[in-house]
Amino acid sequence: MxxxxxxxxxxxxxxxxxxxxxxxxxxxxxxxxxxxxxxxxxxxxxxxxxxxxxxxxxxxxxxxxxxxKQPNKVRQIIGYVPQMLSADGTLTGYENLLIFAKIYDLPAKTREKRIWELLELMNLKDSANFLVRTYSGGMIRRLEIAQSLLHQPHILFLDEPTVGLDPIARQTVxxxxxxxxxxxxxxxxxxxxxxxxxxxxxxxxxxxxxxxxxxxxxxxxxxxxxxxxxxxxxxxxxxxxxxxxxxxxxxxxxxxxxxxxxxxxxxx
Ligand SMILES: Nc1ncnc2c1ncn2[C@@H]1O[C@H](COP(=O)(O)OP(=O)(O)OP(=O)(O)O)[C@@H](O)[C@H]1O
Ligand SMILES: [Mg+2]
Known part of the structure; x- marks a missing residue:
């Protein structure tokens, strides 16, 4: 298809x-x-x-x-991680996700569950409450991917997902x-x-x-x-x-x- x-x-x-x-x-x-x-x-x-x-x-x-003609329909089903940094280094991983969850208007009831699901999926659970500026490049990329998946898109766009990462970080992404x-x-x-x-x-x-x-x-x-x-x-x-x-x-x-x-x- x-x-x-x-x-x-x-x-x-x-x-x-x-x-x-x-x-x-x-x-x-x-x-x-x-x-x-x-x-x-x-x-x-x-x-x-x-x-x-x-x-x-x-x-x-x-x-x-x-x-x-149908940009809103498209936006609902896609996720996007841009080439430039899209996470805020002065907030924790969890807080970054919470902001995106609010932007996407996820219902308050399911918000927490979804955020923690994604932290787990991207292997970031243990670092959820650390400031993003202490994250490695690979962790930042994984957090950005988590941000882009909150609204359960069918299709994910990643612009240069591993640029500038060392081989080990690249492998984790x-x-x-x-x-x-x-x-x-x-x-x-x-x-x-x-x-x-x-x-x-x-x-x-x-x-x-x-x-x-x-x-x-x-x-x-x-x-x-x-x-x-x-x-x-x-x-x-x-x-x-x-x-x-x-x-x-x-x-x-x-x-x-x-x-x-x-x-x-x-x-x-
Ligand atoms: N807003 C813009 N106004 C004018 N020229 C632009 C604009 N955006 C991109 N370009 C030009 O269009 C061409 C393609 O740019 P683009 O950013 O799509 O390339 P890319 O393949 O993503 O490159 P990179 O690997 O450097 O990210 C380049 O010559 C760029 O300078
Ligand atoms: Mg480019």
Whole structure:
């Protein structure tokens, strides 16, 4: 069953076409990754999916609801963890969740139960009453995921869920994402510029380059269509995203710069 479908989705900022006539479809239950370097248009796509930006052209339907014509219906069934920090460091984990529960208008009767369920689900129960500024990067990300799930969405959008995290913290976030996908019938759409994340986490991928989706499918399908079933995902990526990315350096250099920048911004 298709849960998200775009047709010719386009977003233009002045002369720049940040998202360029994109057609993708996501089936229920997938962990779908938008993989692309900095500036590829990943966040812009997610902002349209989550009704924060309206398309310049084209359509997006989520569970059959049109994001422009039925934004409120869409908001009720989606959760979103933005690229930038969305938890308050001066409050405890529990207090952050309580604020979101009130924003989502969860009934006072069930609020407490739901908050503690999510703290447990994200392995944060023991740290619930500590200030978030004492949390590690992985704990903050897990708290932000808990915040986005309070209203029981069917589909969860994660923008760069593990950027700037060390390998162990990254693993704790991946582990929870996989758990949510398997046990809670949640469809997950995430952006990443980590090849490792795409390989280990995503059941399906769309490779983005300069606003366009240049290939999509399972890893197996992508390797096959790139001409070699044994190809590494790095090779698949450069096959589709073209030589431009590699000119004058390499993707890893770009990744590192962006990571440092984003970590600095996130944890202040
Ligand atoms: N509000 C805006 N106004 C003008 N240009 C924008 C705006 N938002 C994004 N852009 C531009 O659109 C392009 C795509 O940006 P976007 O943030 O979607 O990329 P991204 O793939 O998420 O990159 P990153 O990996 O750095 O997060 C970039 O060139 C960016 O500078
Ligand atoms: Mg982005």
């Amino acid at each position: 298709i849960i998200l479908q775009t047709e010719q989705l386009t977003k233009q900022f002045g002369k720049l076409i940040a998202v360029n006539h994109v057609d993708i479809s996501v089936q229920r239950g997938e962990i779908f990754g938008l993989l692309g370097p900095n500036g590829a248009g990943k966040t812009t796509m997610l902002k349209m999916f989550t009704t924060l930006l309206s398309p310049s052209f084209g359509t997006v339907k989520i569970s059959g609801f049109d994001i422009v 991946w582990d929870r994402i996989i758990h949510l996908s398997k046990e809670y019938d949640l469809t997950i759409i995430l952006t990443t510029h980590y090849m490792e994340e795409a390989e280990n986490l995503c059941t399906h991928l769309a490779i983005m380059h300069l606003g366009k989706v240049v290939a999509q499918g399972t890893q197996k399908e992508l390797k096959k269509s790139a001409g070699d079933p044994d190809m590494s995902m790095d090779k698949v990526f450069s096959h589709y995203a073209g030589a431009e990315i590699e000119i004058g350096g390499n993707i890893h250099g770009l990744r590192e710069i962006s990571e440092t920048r984003q970590t600095a911004r996130r944890l202040g």
